[in-house]
Every structure is written in structure tokens, then in C-alpha cells.
Amino acid sequence: MKKLLISGCLGAILAGLTGCEMLSNGMSGSLANVPPQVRRFEVDQKQVFQAVQLALKQMDFVLTRTAQAQGIVEGHSNLRDTAVFGAARQFTARIRLSEVEGGNTEVAILLHEQSEADFKGGVSNRVLREHGLYDSFFEHLTRILQEGSAAVKP
Secondary structure, X not given: OHHHXXXXXXXXXXXXXXXXXXXXHHOXXXXXXXXXXXXXXXXXXXXXXXHHHHHHHHOOEEEEEEEOOOXXXXXXXXXXXXXXXXOEEEEEEEEEEEEEHHHEEEEEEEEEEEEEOOOOOOEEEEEEOOOHHHHHHHHHHHHHHHHHHHHHOO
């Protein structure tokens, strides 16, 4: 009886560990250590904070969190249909601003993609290592900052 109980417990532990391994493998995109895309701007943090919000809005993102004191701006895109009927995806942007030497500001952005199939696929959330939205965001931000600084200077 004791052998049966011990083997049953051991089997349950092994099954639990296997399940954890499967879980971590199945979510590898969201658990992977992906570094953010980073750019430095020779503008103070307050101006960059305002410009980041405008850049996201111009890209049709909805702002979900802004905190100037902490240098945080977050937003998400609208739901976008994919080629598969009933499937959709959405992007989330997490941006951190930090002041660096000389009054410059460093902008770090990390994009997540959430996708959902119409059936059996479930929902996935993955961090994007590379995507055209990174380039688009920094192009918008650079243009806004250039236009803003040109308007400020006499």
C-alpha cells in the first residue's frame, strides 16, 4: 500500500513538472528576454514625453497609461483583422523614458503582439524582437521633435 501511495505521489510530481515545462515552452514568446529598442534624443524629457504620446496617437494607438514623473507611456492599437476569417491581432507598446547626461532623453520601447484565432488557436501574447512598428514609431517621434524644436527656436 505504501509503495502504491509513494509511486502515485511521485507520478503526480513528475506530471506536474512536465506540465510546467510544457507551459513555459508554449509561452516562450512572452517569457523570452527581449531587449527594448532604444534611441537617444538631445531633448529634455518633458518634451519627449509629450512627443511620444503624439507619435502613438498618430499611429492610431490608444493611450492606456501615462506617468510623466516615472517616464512611462503605454498604449495599444485597434484590433486588426488577419487574412484568416475570425482571427485578430493587437499590438501593445510599452515605452520608458529616462533622462541621461546633458539633459538628453533615452526612449526605450517594447512591443507585444496579441493574436487570437477564431477557434482552437487560443490567444497568444509574444514580445516582438523586430517589427516595422519600431521604425515607424521612431520616425514619427523624430519628426515631431524636429517640428517642435524648429517652432520653439526663433
